[in-house]
Amino acid sequence: MDLSLSQSIIPTPIIPCNKSHTFNFKLFPNFPNSNSKSRNFLGKPLISRQNRPIRIRIRIRAQTPNVNNDNDGFVLEDVPHLTNFLPDLPSYPNPLQNSKAYAIVRQTFVHPEDVVAQKVVVQKDSPRGVHFRRAGPREKVYFKSEEVRACIVTCGGLCPGINTVIREIVCGLNVMYGVDDILGIEGGYRGFYSKNTMSLTPKVVNDIHKRGGTFLRTSRGGHDTHKIVDNIQDRGINQVYIIGGDGTQKGAALISKEVEKRGLQVAVAGIPKTIDNDIAVIDKSFGFDTAVEEAQRAINAAHVEVESVENGVGIVKLMGRYSGFIAMHATLASRDVPSIQYQGA
Ligand SMILES: Nc1ncnc2c1ncn2[C@@H]1O[C@H](COP(=O)(O)OP(=O)(O)O)[C@@H](O)[C@H]1O
Numbered sequence: 001m002d003l004s005l006s007q008s009i010i011p012t013p014i015i016p017c018n019k020s021h022t023f024n025f026k027l028f029p030n031f032p033n034s035n036s037k038s039r040n041f042l043g044k045p046l047i048s049r050q051n052r053p054i055r056i057r058i059r060i061r062a063q064t065p066n067v068n069n070d071n072d073g074f075v076l077e078d079v080p081h082l083t084n085f086l087p088d089l090p091s092y093p094n095p096l097q098n099s100k101a102y103a104i105v106r107q108t109f110v111h112p113e114d115v116v117a118q119k120v121v122v123q124k125d126s127p128r129g130v131h132f133r134r135a136g137p138r139e140k141v142y143f144k145s146e147e148v149r150a151c152i153v154t155c156g157g158l159c160p161g162i163n164t165v166i167r168e169i170v171c172g173l174n175v176m177y178g179v180d181d182i183l184g185i186e187g188g189y190r191g192f193y194s195k196n197t198m199s200l201t202p203k204v205v206n207d208i209h210k211r212g213g214t215f216l217r218t219s220r221g222g223h224d225t226h227k228i229v230d231n232i233q234d235r236g237i238n239q240v241y242i243i244g245g246d247g248t249q250k251g252a253a254l255i256s257k258e259v260e261k262r263g264l265q266v267a268v269a270g271i272p273k274t275i276d277n278d279i280a281v282i283d284k285s286f287g288f289d290t291a292v293e294e295a296q297r298a299i300n301a302a303h304v305e306v307e308s309v310e311n312g313v314g315i316v317k318l319m320g321r322y323s324g325f326i327a328m329h330a331t332l333a334s335r336d337v338p339s340i341q342y343q344g345a
């Protein structure tokens with residue numbers, strides 16, 4: 001999957017209700033300069049949620065070259081927010097603040113000014129570089145729990161862990177945020193306008209993470225922005241969670257633009273899916289570990305065959321048309337392959 005960073009949509013993380021299935025969209029938790037003073041590197045609030053243009057790209061350069069100025073070459077690749085076009089939208093305290101079970105979150109809310117650097121290693125006097133908005137629960141939210149009608153859709157190819165993601169969105173919304181109106185859109189984008197929805201509750205999704213594939217089914221094609229947004233409007237949906245690869249996220253961006261054009265209070269969250277782990281800015285894409293484990297099985301099997309005959313040669317072809325991370329990690333982990341040569345297409 002080729003998910004270029006400028007097109008990436010950073011999702012608000014859903015903290016799982018079951019620790020054993022944790023997956024983490026938090027970006028570089030060890031991001032340096034995390035003290036509150038250095039966060040305000042622009043010397044003024046970085047984010048004005050009011051009247052903020054969509055996907056702003058702030059470039060600030062120091063007047064004098066080679067001056068060690070905190071603002072030098074700082075670029076923020078932002079994501080759209082509802083208040084860009086609905087500036088008077090009221091906000092509410094995050095329900096997690098009142099939760100005994102999740103009380104710890106109060107201390108770890110993501111500050112609105114938190115960003116994540118694309119490059120961890122920089123040189124002295126080099127530009128600060130590109131930064132992304134940090135994902136995570138905020139102190140304020142823009143929906144009342146009882147007014148949320150969420151939906152989840154899965155599009156494009158398969159990847160291990162999709163069902164876990166679906167489950168965690170449902171459980172996270174329900175258990176942590178008190179949302180009980182969650183719809184499953186079946187069969188990818190076209191499911192918005194050609195199929196009925198299913199109701200998703202923690203009980204319905206309880207066991208789905210033990211199965212492969214996607215519980216909601218998927219498809220390629222069928223992205224008709226107007227028909228999809230018409231349907232979102234007709235069904236009174238106000239939160240849309242879209243799980244998929246680069247094609248899917250392009251579709252999500254179009255939906256978000258159409259929502260803005262119509263002035264709807266609908267939040268669109270894209271959850272990047274790639275088995276290849278080729279999104280630089282996140283810790284790890286879900287499903288990658290499983291793919292590496294499975295790949296090692298193939299390598300191990302070939303190794304057993306090779307060892308049992310004279311001059312045996314085993315050939316294992318692993319997936320990853322444009323990305324060699326699965327092949328590289330599986331090979332390094334198994335130690336059965338003396339040297340690695342990765343050849344992309
Ligand atoms: N450029 C695009 N604009 C809008 N929708 C797109 C675009 N590319 C793909 N899609 C839609 O996204 C869905 C999945 O796309 P696909 O490229 O097949 O998989 P993936 O999301 O895994 O890359 C399909 O329903 C497709 O119609």
Ligand SMILES: O=P(O)(O)OC[C@H]1O[C@](O)(COP(=O)(O)O)[C@@H](O)[C@@H]1O
Pocket residue numbers: 001157245274275276318319320321322323
């Ligand atoms: O088996 P191959 O040809 O290496 O294909 C594997 C590739 O297919 C994918 O699963 C899907 O790729 P596309 O989204 O381009 O169809 C990639 O994530 C992966 O790298």
